[in-house]
Amino acid sequence: MSHTFTNDLIHETSPYLLQHAHNPVNWEAWQPEVLQRAKKENKLLLISIGYAACHWCHVMEHECFEDEAVAQVMNTHFINIKIDREERPDIDHIYMDALQLMTGSGGWPLNIVALPDGRPFWGATYVQKDNWTKVLEQLSKTYQEEPIKVREYAENLANGIKQVNLIPAKPDNTILTTKQLEKVIADWSKYFDTFLGGYKRAPKFMMPVNLNFLLHYSTATNDESVLEYVNTTLTRMAWGGIFDHVAGGFSRYSVDTKWHVPHFEKMLYDNGQLVSLYSQAYAATGNELYKETAERTIDFVQNELMNENNGFYSSLDADSLTPEGKLEEGAYYVWKEEALKKLLGTDFPVFKDYFNINAYGHWEHGNYVLIRDASLNALAMKHDLKPEELQKIINRNLALLATEREKRERPRLDDKILTSWNGLMLKGLTDAYRYFRDKKYVELAIKNALFIEKNMLREDGFLFHNHKNGKSSINGYLEDYAAVIDAYIGLYEVCADAKWLHLAKKLTDYCLENFLDKASGLFFFTSKRDDFIIRRTLETTDNVVPASNSIMAKNLFKLSRFYFEKGYEEQAREMLRHMQENLTENGQNHANWLQLNLLLTQEFYEVAVVGDAYAGKLSDLQKTYLPNVIMAGAGEDSKIPLLSNRFINDRTLLYVCQHGSCKLPVSETSEALDSVSISTGH
Template identity: 55%
Template sequence: MNLLSQETSPYLLQHANNPVHWKAWNPKSLTEAKENNKLIIVSIGYSACHWCHVMEHESFENVAVAQVMNAHFINIKVDREERPDVDAVYMKAVQIMTGRGGWPLNVVTLPDGRPVWGGTYFRKDEWTQTLDELQKMYQSAPERMIDYAEKLHHGIKAIGIVQNEESETEIDQNLIASLIEKWKKSFDWEFGGMARAPKFMMPNNYHFLMRYGYQKNDAGLLDFVNLTLTKMAYGGLFDTVDGGFSRYSVDMKWHVPHFEKMLYDNGQLVSLYSDAYKLTKNQLYKEVIEKTLRFVEKELMNPEGGFYAALDADSLNSNNHLEEGAFYVWKIPELKAIIKEDFDLFSQVFNCNSFGLWEDENYVLIQNQTLESIAKQNNIPVATLENKKENWEKLLYNEREKRSKPRLDDKCLTSWNAIMLKGYVDAYKALEDKKYLETALQNARFITTNLWSSEGNLFHNYKNGKSTINGYLEDYCFVIAAFIALYEVTFDEKWLHDAKQLTDYSLEHFYDEKKSFFAFTSNLDEALITTHYETEDNVIPASNSVMAKNLYQLSIYFNNSYYEKVSHNMLLAILPGVDYPSAFSNWMDLGLDFSEQNKELAICGELALEYCAKINSMYIPNIVLAGTQKTSSLPFLSARYINKETLFYLCQNRTCLIPNTDFQQIINVLIKQS
């Protein structure tokens, strides 16, 4: 019997009518496998995953395939976004077995959950044949499978944290410099990003490289980051018609995306483009920020102020069949009908030519020249072309809205909401538009009201008024980071105290003193086959690297030496073993926090928020900012407020210069020492 109709996950509900007797991942399903001595099929995917849909249609909707699965296996469907802990453990197993990973992720395990076989997408015949063979082997020679599972289990446990055996006590800044030089060899100097396809955006990579280039006066590095951000903004990865980024591009030029739009990508990219705008004042970056946030508010915001998870890659085409990218692509005849006499000029801007052609006469809009260049070629003012482009996009938007929209994954995930919250805060810093701060505060209230329990724990998910899954480390670290960001723009100490409360909860329920890292799952949760410690930065930074950065900042605000020690020890354990810099960019960013260039600034006085806004609108990545408009008990601000004065305290490593009243002098020092 298929039990997925009892779930709230849109991905699980998509499979609720399959003839496969799917169950959700829960103690009851796992107990049933043990009691009946049955192998388990664990099939992991997510609602916006194109190849997950393909395998569902080919295999899981097929009655013959379902008969094979139902006869001998306990079949468990997992939404990787709801259960990233389960996904992480079995992804490790598949990577050991096959050398690669991805989704859908399909694993066969012993009744106790230890994996014996797995892979990603399988064609129907290969899938059923393998399942038959595994079942026969388990009946005839179970000891062989158990022996293999034992060895594989040891391998999974071994892919953990590589402890640094050296006895360093200081962060080696020269090591970071050498890693940057190694990294530069992978740069694509034509289209930006790394010189390979597919291309993932990896926002934290460019956040760090921009900071490093700025602090080290490396103009070449800054040029590379600007090249990357410009080419990504040119499309088709970026939806110029309605804003928002797709998950990755399948080619080198950021052209044809895998069309799903994920909340976590867009939250991080708003933060990245906001920082880049502060540094460059590039109007293209401002356009990206504004369009993306309009898209998020329109398509991904729920009535309670929370953010939905994703839009699917697939939508119904003109023949009423699900097709990847159908909502977004254009054919020449329809473009000519919409744009009319401006079509030739439109074609130059958006490459209705071999450069913009995808497949089956479909075009994905992409720029490869500046509007200034095209205006000059056509002897027209730039402002005229800018207005035309804006009007074209409105026409296309109105036409596209008549199409069948991609499916919405309408669950809310705490970690992703916090990432988007911080995106709104960073956009407010860069553009000083108060509606962005209002949206951020609304989302923060959504999190504290619906996703933070009276027992002190966060939940991971929310849908239809209820939360069902205890929070993971990723939920805590990103909520803490978002609350710190809110403090930086409001100076409302509530957000720091909330961040501290969640940090102390994390130290109690996630921190492993022997490993010096935080486990991904709480010690209150039922244990999986191995403990997962997330340390490598990926498309989303590792929860441990984010938590280490949080601890560093909070150690300053609360004068807490233990927080600093934990953060410092985590970094010392990771940094010397880094070989692949792209996977440790957030750790290296933390390394810069521990450098001599990092500063702390306290602004105390009635005008504190005015000066706060000025500081936040500038790109000064190497300061920890605090302030108050009244007497404060926050340790970093204690005894620093003097009535009717606005004083600036510039500090480094908890040692402060005498208070200063000259704001410009403070700025000059900060910029000079950046």
């Protein structure tokens, strides 16, 4: 296919950047030499940041960046830089903070106008075509006529960008007590939607990190109201249109309060975390819906986001083509009532009731998004069926829908592979195996772990961030190290291959050498070896994905119990102490930190299983939900300090320890479980 225009993005591998490679805009990727040229020419930077699955990014591209008249304005006055936020989260952090300081809100596409040195002075998200050209011409004119004024504003904004990320050293802070933690949860719970789950607002994001902590907290403290809220949220999410009932997997968020109509993009990082969450929730509650949801989510990832070498791709687009060839959000996923009647025949009345092909399930323009609103048992009783009979009907009909849907144009795939997101999915697989004991999950986990080791990891402990077409090119960020360390620890616990634990320690030591900010006690998002713009970011807020610093703090804590490295736990405690005010003022945005606080204030155990039958006993132990326990196993004497000098011929013994100090060994898993109960009561 011939193209009228081709710009420098044609040399990139990111699908998002390649989508813009044939715009008439003279786009370039972010490179130090581009900024050097901008300074030499005294030309403003126009920086546009988005990602491949972003609906409004596509809209703005079509309206503005594909228009030759708009492109002429941009090319005349600016050096135009396109950035994939998923490839360069370090730059995205800076300019998102800038946008929020300027406007009070953020989002993507993120459009920034900056001085030649990268300091921003204007920003916006989606802008309509007419307004876009007017704004750009005015900004260029202002810079030409009042450069001192623009530079002063940019300097003040740059100072604000630095200030908003400062974490003052507060080594005297004490970790939250149980009573203080209760107060944080009480304040947080005012926002809970106890009927539909999530928070009392729309849109609704799934926030797996928050639910993971609340599950741990509620089971540890016997807080039945919080546990009920968690179960309500998990059930409504699994019932909702946000979950793809046909092929499994979750979309990004719902635009309404009942989890019905999603923003249809499907992201690896959401699904990896949700596999972990639902697996743990199944272990804690025994609810089969949670197990089925986790398993079907893995099926989706394996079928639609995995390459031939067992690496996981990033996302599926929100938009897809209608039968008329028009790109629309959700076109691949929605259904018309008449089409369902024709397809399902005599099963349609039951299916209609089950998935609400009615006013409750209607979205717009005669399109329905499948959503449940009642349990299997309740609907089976209503239709005078046994639950297993109803389930068989539903499964049969969903298989028909899956076959029919395959005839449609599929959403576009973002096939770049990101280390951090693969780490989140790998952790999900280890949790699925831990609690379901299905060997295919640990086999897949090991294959993905080996993919990361082979393609993303160098001998010296250096990780790459991305992988595409057999090449890894961008230096890893703290999120990459943190997620992979966490996943490798989890993989070690379920398969007892010491290689993964040693790799986790090696990566941790690399971070301590290359990412640690000694002034704050936290880790920079970028390595000290890498360039940065305006500031070196400290990522501390837990959002849809936990902050890289909170994951690292928990990694250090866990590794301190395997290796008895006193410095690891001290580092984790120091990091948590610096965050105490954030925890008390805004608990819901620091849930992973709160979980570390819980681990440090409740009873925490190490369980070592040593002997010929260690694998079976580990398996028995790990079916139980025990977030306050780490586990290690070996069939012989091991160099891992937690296991060292514990092997006795012809016996398999379980050691329950705290800080390496162990009770007398026992031979039955039931005896060990009696010693490590999660619940502390009140």
